Structures are given as structure tokens and as C-alpha cells.
Amino acid sequence: MKLPSGRLYLDCNATTPMAxxxxxxxxxxxxxxxxxxxxxxxxxxxxxxxxxxxRGYVAALLGCEADEVIFTGSxxxxxxxxxxxxxxxxxxxxxxxxxAIEHPAVYDQRDALEGAGLRVxxxxxxxxxxxxxxxLEGLMGEDVALVCVMAAHNxxxxxxxxxxxxxxxxxxxxxxxxxxxQALGKVxxxxxxxxxxxxxAAAHKLYGPKGIGALAVRRGTVxxxxxxxxxxxxxxxxxxxxxxxxxAFGKACEMxxxxxxxxxxxxxxxDAMEEExxxxxxxxxxxxxxxxxxxxxxxxISGVPGLPLAQALDELGVAVSTGSACxxxxxxxxxVLGRMGVPGELQGCALxxxxxxxxxxxxxxxxxxxxxxxxxxxxxxxxxxGKA
Ligand code: PLP
Numbered sequence: 001m002k003l004p005s006g007r008l009y010l011d012c013n014a015t016t017p018m019a020x021x022x023x024x025x026x027x028x029x030x031x032x033x034x035x036x037x038x039x040x041x042x043x044x045x046x047x048x049x050x051x052x053x054x055r056g057y058v059a060a061l062l063g064c065e066a067d068e069v070i071f072t073g074s075x076x077x078x079x080x081x082x083x084x085x086x087x088x089x090x091x092x093x094x095x096x097x098x099x100a101i102e103h104p105a106v107y108d109q110r111d112a113l114e115g116a117g118l119r120v121x122x123x124x125x126x127x128x129x130x131x132x133x134x135x136l137e138g139l140m141g142e143d144v145a146l147v148c149v150m151a152a153h154n155x156x157x158x159x160x161x162x163x164x165x166x167x168x169x170x171x172x173x174x175x176x177x178x179x180x181x182q183a184l185g186k187v188x189x190x191x192x193x194x195x196x197x198x199x200x201a202a203a204h205k206l207y208g209p210k211g212i213g214a215l216a217v218r219r220g221t222v223x224x225x226x227x228x229x230x231x232x233x234x235x236x237x238x239x240x241x242x243x244x245x246x247x248a249f250g251k252a253c254e255m256x257x258x259x260x261x262x263x264x265x266x267x268x269x270x271d272a273m274e275e276e277x278x279x280x281x282x283x284x285x286x287x288x289x290x291x292x293x294x295x296x297x298x299x300x301i302s303g304v305p306g307l308p309l310a311q312a313l314d315e316l317g318v319a320v321s322t323g324s325a326c327x328x329x330x331x332x333x334x335x336v337l338g339r340m341g342v343p344g345e346l347q348g349c350a351l352x353x354x355x356x357x358x359x360x361x362x363x364x365x366x367x368x369x370x371x372x373x374x375x376x377x378x379x380x381x382x383x384x385x386g387k388a
Contacts, residue, residue: 001356001363008318008366012205013154013182013296013354018248019207025251026209029244037241038230047243054243054250061184061253062201063191064216070223070233071214071246075181075202076105078215081226081237082198083109083146086175087116088224090145093174097139098148099123099131099160100339105200106148106179107335118145128289129158129340136168144174151183151190151199155336155352156287157296159187166194175221181205181213185256186263186293197221203245207357208252212245259357266355267294273353273364274299280368281375284346286337295356300342300349304378309351312374318367321352 003009003017018026033050035043052066059066072078083106087096096118098107110120121139124132131149140147149165152158162178169176178196180189185206191199199216203209217223217236229238274297277283283299300306306322313320337347353367 001358006317008363008370010353010355010359010363010367011319011321012356012359013157013352014321015204015210016207016356018204018209019252019255021255022208022248022251026244026248029247033243033247035243037243038232047241050247051241051243054246057250057253058201058214058246059216061189061206061257062180062199062214062216063189064199064218067234068216068218069214070217070236071212071241071249072237073211073213073242075179075200075205075213077226078200078202078213079105079177079179080109080112081215081223082177082200082217083148084112084116084226085198085222085224086146086177087113087118089175089222090116090118093143093145094119095141095144096120096146096148097123097136097144097174099125099150101125101129101153101156101336102148102150103154103179103181105181106150106177113146123147123149125339126290127341129153129156129287129336130290131160131165133161133164133168136165140168140172140174142172144172146175146177148177148179151178151180151194152187152293153287153336154182155296155334155350156290156298156340157182157293157354158287158290159183159292162190162194162196166190166196169197170195182293182296185253185259186295188260191216203249203252206252206256208249209245212242212249214249263294263357265294266359267292269359269361269364270295270297270353270355272361273297273368276368277301277371281371284342286340286342286350295354295359297353299351299353300346301351301375302346302349304349304375306349306351308378309349309371309374312377313370315377316370316373318370318374320367322350 035047037047223236286298
């Protein structure tokens with residue numbers, strides 16, 4: 001998408017700019033719904049009503065009931081709340097299974113789980129970047145308390161077979177936590193089909209504000225609060241509710257539900273771009289053999305390190321990342337690509353392009369031209385690489 005600054009923003013899996021209508025709702029709610037939603041006088045009741053409406057919109061996108069939604073400060077917090085609650089509820093179950101390519105917001109909770117007495121094991125992935133269901137089946141047992149598999153991968157965009165994961169968890173009585181942050185707003189919510197016990201969401205990935213996320217909690221699943229105090233969110237997450245942020249999140253979800261219908265068209269743009277990258281640059285597309293999010297492309301051009309390439313693109317007015325935003329500017333080695341069996345030299349060459357709702361064919365064309373210039377800057381060779 002083109003930003004008002006004229007820059008080309010192609011990193012929508014990292015975050016999205018707030019939609020205009022969402023910003024309007026946020027500003028209005030800051031003025032009109034400033035009351036404490038726990039207060040019993042008019043201003044409090046108005047805030048409570050705004051919060052209730054917002055919860056309904058978020059629930060509609062997630063596919064759950066409104067009273068199954070807990071607002072949190074972020075998706076990271078939602079993941080943490082779900083996983084620590086699962087550890088509390090483990091009883092005499094002693095193992096947790098975490099997919100090898102989970103986002104750090106899930107993967108790095110291993111210590112917390114181990115501190116709570118669970119042994120954490122990794123579920124391997126296939127070379128296509130999908131959780132290996134045969135391995136998962138082999139790992140499952142009546143001693144498994146928690147299984148974590150995300151719905152869609154933030155770097156490769158690979159849609160994980162979460163319906164099958166959900167069935168395996170149900171048949172073994174394990175808590176299934178699904179991080180659906182990247183899937184929501186791009187593909188249908190897996191809540192009904194995969195039947196996770198808990199599912200995490202973030203507003204800022206779908207044109208909502210930063211600073212608010214949600215955890216969907218299936219009825220009968222017991223949450224052990226991390227934040228205690230005023231007993232908000234039905235006692236599951238204390239702290240005065242961020243009503244304006246919730247209202248904006250609700251608006252973003254309402255808009256995302258409408259835009260779901262035209263997201264598949266983004267895959268045609270993405271596929272055309274990848275065809276060009278493969279033909280003209282010899283790019284290797286990661287995760288291409290699996291079903292993917294329509295907007296995401298993760299590729300490597302052999303011999304061209306991703307970081308300087310992303311920097312050259314930045315100088316040319318194009319924002320893309322080398323992978324998870326949390327890692328931008330950091331190390332070259334990729335846990336995700338490593339677990340997929342991608343050779344080391346290609347791991348350091350990875351670049352992620354993630355299209356937005358408003359990205360057009362002209363934007364993708366502009367990206368391809370900028371990439372040609374960036375490659376020339378990085379390699380000093382106008383014909384590099386693979387040009388006829
Ligand atoms: N899970 C996934 C799949 C993500 O892509 C992200 C953000 O990149 C997160 C969790 C964490 O979200 P936040 O940093 O907003 O808490």
C-alpha cells in the first residue's frame with residue numbers, strides 16, 4: 001500500500017496503519033466513553049455499553065461468543081495468559097508441545113511452562129513449513145497438557161492444519177492454544193473448525209490500534225489470571241478496561257469481516273510477483289508448497305543477504321522486512337527456515353513482503369522495479385542475478 005508520505009509499505013504482517021474509520025471511532029470514544037466501565041453512574045454505563053458493543057464485534061470476527069472474549073494489552077499477553085493458564089490446569093499431565101516455528105510470543109514462553117513444571121517438546125514441521133501431523137500424533141498422549149500451533153505463520157504465511165491439530169487435542173483431552181494473530185482478517189477464523197481451547201488476536205495486525213489484543217476462551221476452559229486486582233474481564237484480567245482502544249478494535253474487526261471477501265484476490269497479485277521473482281531473480285519461495293495467507297511472500301535470492309537488501313529498499317522508499325519484525329535488524333540465522341530445512345546460506349537471504357488490503361498491481365510492479373535497483377546497489381552488478 002502507498003502511505004500518505006508516498007512510501008510503499010509492504011510489511012503488513014508486522015503491523016498495519018490504523019484505518020481512517022477506526023481512528024475516528026478511537027477519537028470519538030476517547031471523548032465520549034472516557035468513564036470507568038465499572039462506574040455505576042451515567043458515564044460509566046455509557047463506557048460499559050461501548051465496551052459491550054466492541055466485544056460483540058471482536059467476537060464476530062473471532063467466531064466466538066462475546067462472553068468468551070477477554071481484552072488484553074496485546075497478543076503477546078493473550079498468548080502468555082493462555083499458556084500459563086494451561087500450565088495451572090495441567091493436573092497430573094506433565095508435557096507441553098509447541099510447534100517449532102511458533103512466533104517468539106509463544107515459543108519463548110517455554111521457560112515459563114518449564115518453571116510451572118511442564119516438560120516442553122517441539123513439534124517438527126515439514127519442509128513446506130506446516131506442522132508435521134504424523135510427528136504430532138506420535139508425540140500425543142494422555143500426559144500432554146498443552147499443544148500450541150498457530151493458525152498462519154507470520155513469516156512464510158503458511159496456513160497450519162489446525163483443524164487436524166484440534167481433533168488430535170480433543171481426542172487426548174489436551175488444551176489447544178492457537179495463536180491466530182496473522183490469520184484473522186486475512187482468512188476465516190479457525191475458532192469453529194479447529195475448536196481451540198484458547199485463541200489469541202491483535203488489533204494492530206488488522207488496521208486497529210496498538211496496545212490491545214484479545215484472548216478467546218472456550219466455555220468451560222479455566223483461566224488463571226496473571227493480573228489480579230479490580231476483577232475486570234470477569235475476573236480473568238484485572239485493570240481498568242481500555243474502552244476507546246476496545247471500541248477501535250471492534251471497528252477494525254467489523255471492517256475486517258467485510259474485507260475478508262476480497263482478500264483472496266491478493267493472492268493473484270502475490271503469485272504474479274513471485275513468478276517474476278523466480279523468473280528474473282531465481283528466487284526461492286519459502287512455504288510455496290503449502291496453502292498460504294493470500295498476502296504473504298517469503299523468499300530468498302541466493303547470494304544476496306536479506307538485511308542490506310531490505311536497507312537498500314528502505315532507501316528507495318519501500319518498507320519490507322527480513323522476517324519477523326521483532327527480529328528486524330538482528331541476526332541472520334532463522335529458526336523458522338532452519339526448522340524447515342532451508343540451507344544456511346539461503347536463510348540469511350530471506351525477505352518478507354506482506355501486502356495490505358489496499359495494495360494494487362501497480363504497487364507490486366513498483367516493488368519489482370525497486371528490487372532491481374536495490375539488487376544493483378547491494379551487489380554492484382546490474383545483471384545480478386539470473387538475468388538473461
Ligand atoms: N503472534 C504472531 C503470529 C505475530 O505475528 C505477532 C506479532 O508479530 C505476535 C504474536 C505478537 O503480537 P504483539 O507484538 O502485538 O503482542
